[in-house]
Amino acid sequence: MSSSSFPTVGRAVVVSSYGGAEELRLAEVPVPSPGPGQVLLRVRAAGVNPVDWKIRAGLLKEFLPVDLPYTPGGEAAGEVVAVGEGVSAWAAGDEVLGPVAGGYAEYALADAAQLSAKPAGLSWEAASGLYTSAETANRVLDLLKVGAGETLLVHGAAGGVGGLVVQFAVASGARVVGTAGAANHDYLRELGAVPVSYGEGVFDRVREVAPQGVDAVLDAAGGALAGSVGLLGGPERIVGIVSVPEAVETGTRFTGGGEGESHGVQAVARALALHAAGTLALPVRAVLPLADAAGAHRLSEEGHGRGKIVLVP
Numbered sequence: 387m388s389s390s391s392f393p394t395v396g397r398a399v400v401v402s403s404y405g406g407a408e409e410l411r412l413a414e415v416p417v418p419s420p421g422p423g424q425v426l427l428r429v430r431a432a433g434v435n436p437v438d439w440k441i442r443a444g445l446l447k448e449f450l451p452v453d454l455p456y457t458p459g460g461e462a463a464g465e466v467v468a469v470g471e472g473v474s475a476w477a478a479g480d481e482v483l484g485p486v487a488g489g490y491a492e493y494a495l496a497d498a499a500q501l502s503a504k505p506a507g508l509s510w511e512a513a514s515g516l517y518t519s520a521e522t523a524n525r526v527l528d529l530l531k532v533g534a535g536e537t538l539l540v541h542g543a544a545g546g547v548g549g550l551v552v553q554f555a556v557a558s559g560a561r562v563v564g565t566a567g568a569a570n571h572d573y574l575r576e577l578g579a580v581p582v583s584y585g586e587g588v589f590d591r592v593r594e595v596a597p598q599g600v601d602a603v604l605d606a607a608g609g610a611l612a613g614s615v616g617l618l619g620g621p622e623r624i625v626g627i628v629s630v631p632e633a634v635e636t637g638t639r640f641t642g643g644g645e646g647e648s649h650g651v652q653a654v655a656r657a658l659a660l661h662a663a664g665t666l667a668l669p670v671r672a673v674l675p676l677a678d679a680a681g682a683h684r685l686s687e688e689g690h691g692r693g694k695i696v697l698v699p
């Protein structure tokens with residue numbers, strides 16, 4: 387292992403049993419050493435995702451089991467402080483972003499091969515929440531195969547995932563209609579999408595703004611799959627990322643990652659190319675201290691807002 391100096395103990399959020407947000411407690415824990423192929427990061431910011439509170443509440447025990455106690459957090463941005471055996475791509479001091487294990491902490495381990503360099507012009511906060519949204523957006527668009535000139539409908543377009551799907555699709559020449567609350571309509575217009583309010587009558591409103599028809603649908607909000615099958619006349623080009631049972635009931639495709647579908651580093655590169663061109667919008671909804679991880683989860687559980695929630699150690 388090669389490294390700069392780092393302490394043997396650091397602060398981390400620890401969950402000891404499944405339950406409410408009050409289960410997220412700050413503790414002093416040993417700082418782990420990177421194994422072969424791993425990197426140890428000093429976390430500068432950690433992305434908070436809806437899956438984090440779903441895991442904490444015990445809702446995903448069957449799909450994503452965790453060994454209690456555990457530290458939540460699947461993505462972060464930070465500085466490399468140590469690299470494990472066989473890692474030559476990164477060195478102490480490098481600024482990186484990507485998936486991590488236990489990101490709600492001062493120090494976290496990452497798989498060296500899944501990290502990307504953080505551009506100097508991207509804030510730690512925005513960088514920390516990029517990986518999950520970009521990877522999911524890229525995966526969904528690969529499955530939907532939305533071509534230039536086609537029309538994509540995105541339910542939940544103002545969220546972390548929805549925002550990246552809209553921007554990737556617009557950049558590749560697609561027309562995008564996105565559903566969001568009224569407070570996010572101007573934001574969606576800025577991203578290049580046509581905004582539509584969700585709720586009763588949503589599919590009539592979509593037909594009004596897309597009289598040419600809709601070619602493909604992402605449901606990133608949940609609850610919109612059956613109506614989307616009606617809109618398209620079949621389930622073939624509809625992907626859901628929220629509910630497996632809803633996908634099964636409607637004959638649509640659910641994607642949850644893994645299974646060889648994920649190309650996270652390429653997805654981040656796709657987003658960073660937009661950043662380099664000066665066109666990437668990565669709004670940060672809220673930045674909270676590590677000690678208020680419970681507040682971050684409560685905010686995420688509300689399910690409304692624009693962009694990412696971030697924790698800073």
Ligand SMILES: NC(=O)c1ccc[n+]([C@@H]2O[C@H](COP(=O)([O-])OP(=O)(O)OC[C@H]3O[C@@H](n4cnc5c(N)ncnc54)[C@H](OP(=O)(O)O)[C@@H]3O)[C@@H](O)[C@H]2O)c1
Nearest residue numbers: 436522542544545546547566567584607627641642690691
């Ligand atoms: N399967 C996977 O691989 C995968 C990966 C990542 C995320 N996910 C899941 O995908 C979902 C979205 O994740 P995220 O990170 O984008 O969440 P997020 O950032 O919290 O965004 C949620 C968005 O949903 C919008 N919304 C709420 N109710 C809606 C409705 N009825 N119709 C349309 N939009 C609605 C909100 O916008 P307003 O403020 O305008 O209401 C908000 O912008 C979560 O359930 C998450 O667990 C799955």
